[in-house]
Amino acid sequence: TKYVYDFAEGNKDLKDLLGGKGANLAEMTNIGLPVPPGFTITTEACRAYLTDGQQPDGLRAEIADHLTRLEAGIGRRLGDPTDPLLVSVRSGAKFSMPGMMETVLNVGLNDESVHGLATQSGSERFAWDSYRRLIQMFGKIVLGIDPERFDGALEDKKRARGSDSDLDLTTDDFRTLVAAYKKIVRDSTGRDFPQEPAEQMSQAIRAVFESWNAERAILYRRQERIPADLGTAVNIVAMVFGNLGMDSGTGVAFTRDPASGAQGIYGDYLQNAQGEDVVAGIRNTVPLERLADIDRGSYDQLLDIMATLERHYRDLCDIEFTIERGKLWMLQTRVGKRTAAAAYVIANQLVDEGMIDLDEAVRRVNGAQLAQLMFPRFDTEAKRERLARGMNASPGAAVGKVVFDSYTAVKWSRSGEKVILVRRETNPDDLNGMIAAEGILTSRGGKTSHAAVVARGMGKTCVCGAEELDVDTKGRRLTTRDGLVVEEGDVLSIDGSNGMVYRGEVPVVSSPVVEYFEGRHEPTGVEADVLVKAVHRIMTRADEVRCLGVRANADTPEDAARARRFGAQGVGLCRTEHMFLGDRRQHVERLILADTDTERESALSALLPLQRDDFVGIFTAMNGLPVTVRLLDPPLHEFLPDITELSVRVALAEARGDANENDLRLLQAVHKLHEQNPMLGLRGVRLGLVIPGLFTMQVRAIAEAAAKCRADGGNPHAEIMIPLVGTVQELEIIRAEAEAVLAEVSRESGADLHCLIGTMIELPRAALTAGQIAGAAEFFSFGTNDLTQTVWGFSRDDVEAAFFSAYLEKGIFGVSPFETLDVDGVGRLVRLATEEGRAARPELKVGVCGEHGGDPDSVHFFHQVGLDYVSCSPFRVPVARLEAGRAAL
Numbered sequence: 001t002k003y004v005y006d007f008a009e010g011n012k013d014l015k016d017l018l019g020g021k022g023a024n025l026a027e028m029t030n031i032g033l034p035v036p037p038g039f040t041i042t043t044e045a046c047r048a049y050l051t052d053g054q055q056p057d058g059l060r061a062e063i064a065d066h067l068t069r070l071e072a073g074i075g076r077r078l079g080d081p082t083d084p085l086l087v088s089v090r091s092g093a094k095f096s097m098p099g100m101m102e103t104v105l106n107v108g109l110n111d112e113s114v115h116g117l118a119t120q121s122g123s124e125r126f127a128w129d130s131y132r133r134l135i136q137m138f139g140k141i142v143l144g145i146d147p148e149r150f151d152g153a154l155e156d157k158k159r160a161r162g163s164d165s166d167l168d169l170t171t172d173d174f175r176t177l178v179a180a181y182k183k184i185v186r187d188s189t190g191r192d193f194p195q196e197p198a199e200q201m202s203q204a205i206r207a208v209f210e211s212w213n214a215e216r217a218i219l220y221r222r223q224e225r226i227p228a229d230l231g232t233a234v235n236i237v238a239m240v241f242g243n244l245g246m247d248s249g250t251g252v253a254f255t256r257d258p259a260s261g262a263q264g265i266y267g268d269y270l271q272n273a274q275g276e277d278v279v280a281g282i283r284n285t286v287p288l289e290r291l292a293d294i295d296r297g298s299y300d301q302l303l304d305i306m307a308t309l310e311r312h313y314r315d316l317c318d319i320e321f322t323i324e325r326g327k328l329w330m331l332q333t334r335v336g337k338r339t340a341a342a343a344y345v346i347a348n349q350l351v352d353e354g355m356i357d358l359d360e361a362v363r364r365v366n367g368a369q370l371a372q373l374m375f376p377r378f379d380t381e382a383k384r385e386r387l388a389r390g391m392n393a394s395p396g397a398a399v400g401k402v403v404f405d406s407y408t409a410v411k412w413s414r415s416g417e418k419v420i421l422v423r424r425e426t427n428p429d430d431l432n433g434m435i436a437a438e439g440i441l442t443s444r445g446g447k448t449s450h451a452a453v454v455a456r457g458m459g460k461t462c463v464c465g466a467e468e469l470d471v472d473t474k475g476r477r478l479t480t481r482d483g484l485v486v487e488e489g490d491v492l493s494i495d496g497s498n499g500m501v502y503r504g505e506v507p508v509v510s511s512p513v514v515e516y517f518e519g520r521h522e523p524t525g526v527e528a529d530v531l532v533k534a535v536h537r538i539m540t541r542a543d544e545v546r547c548l549g550v551r552a553n554a555d556t557p558e559d560a561a562r563a564r565r566f567g568a569q570g571v572g573l574c575r576t577e578h579m580f581l582g583d584r585r586q587h588v589e590r591l592i593l594a595d596t597d598t599e600r601e602s603a604l605s606a607l608l609p610l611q612r613d614d615f616v617g618i619f620t621a622m623n624g625l626p627v628t629v630r631l632l633d634p635p636l637h638e639f640l641p642d643i644t645e646l647s648v649r650v651a652l653a654e655a656r657g658d659a660n661e662n663d664l665r666l667l668q669a670v671h672k673l674h675e676q677n678p679m680l681g682l683r684g685v686r687l688g689l690v691i692p693g694l695f696t697m698q699v700r701a702i703a704e705a706a707a708k709c710r711a712d713g714g715n716p717h718a719e720i721m722i723p724l725v726g727t728v729q730e731l732e733i734i735r736a737e738a739e740a741v742l743a744e745v746s747r748e749s750g751a752d753l754h755c756l757i758g759t760m761i762e763l764p765r766a767a768l769t770a771g772q773i774a775g776a777a778e779f780f781s782f783g784t785n786d787l788t789q790t791v792w793g794f795s796r797d798d799v800e801a802a803f804f805s806a807y808l809e810k811g812i813f814g815v816s817p818f819e820t821l822d823v824d825g826v827g828r829l830v831r832l833a834t835e836e837g838r839a840a841r842p843e844l845k846v847g848v849c850g851e852h853g854g855d856p857d858s859v860h861f862f863h864q865v866g867l868d869y870v871s872c873s874p875f876r877v878p879v880a881r882l883e884a885g886r887a888a889l
């Protein structure tokens, strides 16, 4: 196996093997951009190391070989005492994990080569600065020493100089700092800082391999659903120096605004600095435009390179660069993370610019982003108390109680509080708190700061760099420029779309994207229009190419109407249980308590007109489109009083001696109907078979409603769906009864009321006998919620809280099977039932009506299986439309 690739040997498509950073360093090298020479150790080597606990055979020799070639090319040897080559040892996995993994700079410096570096560069100060940086990073990352110890020593030096900037430190300061750092290493590890350059390099490589399994990296992967077994590549890159003086520096940039998608120059630059300094916020960076004044030549070249990269990748790129004494070096690029809105806007812009076609634009956005864009915004009309303004790092409207540390954020959010995490700036240790928080607010750092990058990745609202705020983490308070104080627990509202920070709770309104779907978007000529136009164009294309129909789960005329505006092509699931609640409970109680046919019929006939009116409303809202009505499904106890409450009431009444006859009978009935496992008990088709007249009443209500709509000039398309069928016999009995009622109402009304009669497939036995069931069903609708419960033997209401987090932690599944369809198990039954059902009845219509119908990954699976439609909640209809389109491309 080949474990090491020179930059010239790789390319951008080798991310699996070389990681994102390595693949793109190779790509930039090959398109002729100024990248310092280097090589990449593959993720395969990392996987082997992590499995076996030692480097695979041959790796050492291969690295030595590439290092020799690197040295020969540059004409310097690693750590040479008179003229040292220095390298960085950089992690870089397939998926970017900002700030999660480790990098060591200036490898190759030691007590002797530091003099060589000083002579060659002509700057003692620079050489000692670089050396102390090496010991600091090596100490933290490779030796696991608490970084605060190094930071403390550095702060002491600055304080002694009476300055808060590292720029004021002298050569002597750095020299004594090196001595202090070496002592820290010795004290903490019992060993000296390794002087041998080759030893430094191989230890650093090992540390990078191991950083794959650092706790925060594991947490980040789980959050971002990145597989746990990919491993990281390691890049060995010749060092270039941004800390060689004021004509040197380092920066980061985006080719377009990652927050809005607007074209322009977005980035930060820091003079006389190295690597991490820009994002670590040690000094205030300047906006990239300022580089034009500092170093015009490098600036022009940088813009040129940015244009080249955009053309080459046909997408927004982010970059890291360093200027060494007026010479520009590219250190990293990748297709940049962006906000949901920017994803749409940029894809649309690139189509306009002729860089990509519309299908590619559809591929480049996704349903999760669309869902984000449908979140509410702050009401601009509402009264608001402005506290500060920072940068709009990641959009959204977040309201919550202020907390100043990750631990409290997690603790409070666990107890149900919404929190805003406020930090001066965040670092990877804040990840837990960022996940728990509604939004993140920092007082320092730009759009490329840790907080901004991570929040965008998570789709969390973030305002960063609100410099008007003085954040006192220890004192748990922040102070505005005007002296207003906000304490822990006070409520703040932050707007990630414009960077505003408000005191108190600001009311929210719906997003422009929702307004657009609702048909209410008024062109205003501003940012929202650009977004709406992009969404419209992409959605239109998705609708053109998709094969899957999209319906909605809607139980009321209002929901049905909204779903229709959102593009639903019918109702795939109209639950009828709410038609038995509220005032109607009394009829249900009578039905359940009925001793005679007359009593039962009287209760049913009270329910009939009520249900008929419900259906008229829904059929009207969905006029011309199919409405699948599911006959009553839940266990009866859900309609009866709570057993404890009723028992107490009866007991009290008895004690008073005025027990109510009806309550006594009700209590008996409740006891009788009590089930150990109601979800596997008397429900669904079983109710229809056991309670005479119940289902036929519902069918009659459907048929009469259809007849009424028809008479009023409407065009209703009712479909009748029988839940929880396990065997074809159940369905045959109910079907025969339903057909009789349909024929009867047809006769009475003079209209032909034929409607499709089908079943839910939500029990394994139904799926396994789908061929037989199709004999009595004109359609199947997979109830994937129940099917998941019954296939796994999970009770959804119980297990999620009880042990899913443990399952997720142990990696048993990466995501709950109730969220994304379990393709291997439940999906296999879906496929089998679809095939066998269609074999028995070629015109069988097949859809899905569980939560999974609106889940992006699951939609792609249903497309593959060749279902006719998915049905999901109205709000997710646009997401399903988009993902169905993406699946078809």
Ligand code: ADP
Pocket (backbone or CB within 6 Å): 036, 087, 088, 090, 091, 098, 099, 100, 101, 102, 103, 105, 237, 238, 239, 240, 241, 242, 274, 275, 276, 320, 321, 322, 331, 332
């Ligand atoms: P991350 O993945 O966290 O961004 P990087 O490997 O990109 O880590 O490195 C951290 C910082 O060090 C970046 O700012 C990068 O540009 C800088 N850096 C990495 N290698 C070199 C090098 N060879 N010369 C100069 N700076 C470097």
Ligand code: MG
Pocket (backbone or CB within 6 Å): 320, 332
């Ligand atoms: Mg980087």
Ligand code: MG
Pocket (backbone or CB within 6 Å): 633, 723, 762, 783, 785, 786
């Ligand atoms: Mg069900």
